[in-house]
Amino acid sequence: MDPRGVQHETSAAKMVRAAQYVRMSTEHQKYSTENQAEAIAAYAARRGFEIVRTYEDAGKSGLRMDGRAGLQKLIADVRSGSTDFNAILVYDVSRWGRFQDSDESAYYEFICREAGLAVHYCAEQFENDGSLSATVIKSMKRAMAGEYSRELSAKVFAGQCRLITLGYRQGGPAGYGLRRQLIDEHGAPKGLLERGEQKSLQTDRVVLTPGPPEEVEVVRRLYRLFVLQQRSEAEIAAQLNADGLRTDLGHPWTRATVHQVLTNEKYIGNNIYNRRSFKLKAKRVTNTPDMWVRKDGAFEGIVDADFFDAAQRIIQARSARFSDEELLARLSQLLESKGFLSGLIIDEGDEMPSTSVYRKRFGSLLRAYQLVGYSPSRDFRYIETNRALRAMHPDVVASVVEGLHAAGGHADVDENGLLKINAEFSASIIIARCLETPAGGLRWKLRLDQGLRPNLTIAVRMEPGNTEIRDYYLLPWIEYGADPSLRLAPDNGLLLDTFRFDNLEAFYDLARRTELAAA
CATH class of the missing domain: 3.40.50.1390 (Resolvase, N-terminal catalytic domain)
Structure with a gap:
């Protein structure tokens, strides 16, 4: 040897x-x-x-x-x-x-x-x-x-506050009736950013600008209905839906979405930041107005300031006229009629003060629940979670489209959220909520869209708590289309977990264009 x-x-x-x-x-x-x-x-x-x-x-x-x-x-x-x-x-x-x-x-x-x-x-x-x-x-x-x-968090926060006081927008969608305008370092307009698009140069900035005239008119009409005709948010939402109008996310108007338009100062051109904090991944908190960072008159408003002030007086007077006992009585009545409580149920309830009123008066919604003898059951948390995941879905779609473009591919998104990639194949994106079993196990239920029948379904699995993405499943229709519902565990065997990925790089590779030498 x-x-x-x-x-x-x-x-x-x-x-x-x-x-x-x-x-x-x-x-x-x-x-x-x-x-x-x-x-x-x-x-x-x-x-x-x-x-x-x-x-x-x-x-x-x-x-x-x-x-x-x-x-x-x-x-x-x-x-x-x-x-x-x-x-x-x-x-x-x-x-x-x-x-x-x-x-x-x-x-x-x-x-x-x-x-x-x-x-x-x-x-x-x-x-x-x-x-x-x-x-x-x-x-x-x-x-x-x-x-x-x-230190990094403090420096980033200070930088963001400075940009806010200079009149620049820091993240978040523009909202109905507004658009995000990209400007260069000298303030010259460079174009409008679509939903999900981000600036590519560090020196560029984003400001808000009035959207299409028809959307601007809807916002002004909404204020007239509320201030001049004394219509409630629920009545205004019903009227807008009857007229065939949808929100900027393509959803029907609700009492809560109308209330949001009525109370957001961006519609009069004010730039406000730090209303909520989530620093260093700690608990998310709602800050008092004295902690807000603001720049009045930063943008061109689309609502007259007098109309906005009148709307705030109406909303404040509506909540101020209720004593603590009356607020709790209304909450008890709502609990009796619905059987459970949530922020969504309160905001959509007719003649109910908004959740912000309860938070301000009692410190938190949970404290208000305790005062009416209600302990939120985990069985009903899905209502709030599903609402958050529905709001998250457009951002996930936009992120995927951005990743496809970065890989050299192209994607068109139709009104149903179906992606047509390179005019070659279709993909649908679903977000799977994480459920915890009584024994402490984790489960995810996937519902494949039988109407869209995409060639590929991107299933986004959430972590426990449903605030962060865990992983992705790329499920081909030819394999799983016949089964509209799949239940997943943390580990699902080789046949199914073959389609599991920690990120979407494999998906982007499918759309990546490769130059071929001429024969």
Whole structure:
């Protein structure tokens, strides 16, 4: 036998099986997962590790565990004892996470170490060997990783506030009767942005501008009906629907959508920001008016200021005339007639004050529910969740169209939301709500559209809580079209999970155009 062969076999036998974890956050593009994997591979070659498993979170923030399916799967595998490796390789401390509580980062590493799996930070200048110096440096690095996110959040917020006071729009759809106007750094118009489109140059800015004249007239008519004719929001919604009009999302008008138009200052040209906060992935909060950042007269208004002020006086007087006892009595009556309560039920109830009134008067809707003896059942949470997912659907469609264009493809979207891609095949997008079973399991129910019959259905599975996307299923009609309803678990076997993807790159590859050399 060749002695060199014996030496090679001996060397291979000493290789330690390892898993690598890589993460790329949206604000840290230079830390691509490929660059991390390359550095980890070099570290593994030097130290005698064989990488047998990869856990990846691409485009995921490190602030929280939520939404990081890769790290969640790694920790779950470690806890279950089903790992086939003896070490975990990570690029650096910040890739493990930028947790605001450094103890959380240490907790997940402790779980791995308790299972006999050492975590190696391949790009750090210290050995993660449990020594005093390594422990001190690692703790400092964890604190610095969290502090970086806090500082970045503060800087971004300050920059956004400055742009607001200069009159520029910061995110969100324009709304009915308005459009987003793209302007260059000198303020010269460059064109209108369609829904889902984003500016391509960092120096460009977005302002609001009046939309089509017919939409502007509908908004003004809505104010006249409310102020001059004293029509309620529900009556106005019924009139608009009877006239065949739809909202900017193509949906029928409701009491809530009419109320939103009546109370939003953008219709008189004011730019307002920070009404709600969701900083550092913490709990979403509604801020008091003294915390709002505003620029009055930032845009060309489409409603006369006097009309807007009159509408606010009517709305305030309508809610002010109710005492706390009367507000709770109306809420009790609504509970008795409907059997349950939700924000949607309240906002759509005839002669009911809006949810904002209850939040302002009692601090939160939950507190108001408690005062009338109602404990929200998880069985009814789907109403609010479905409302949020319906609002999310157009943004998902727009994001997919944008991704197709970036890949060199083309997509047209019809009035039903069906995508016609490169004039070659069709795709439909559905969003699957995550359900938790009484036993703590997760389930998703997919309803394939039998009317549209798309060639491909993109099923977007949501994470628990239904605020973040978990993964995607690309389901061909020829395979699953005959079954209009599918129930999915976290793992569904090879036949179905063959169509599961962490992102839509595989779908974009289907639409990517490739130049062929002439024969």
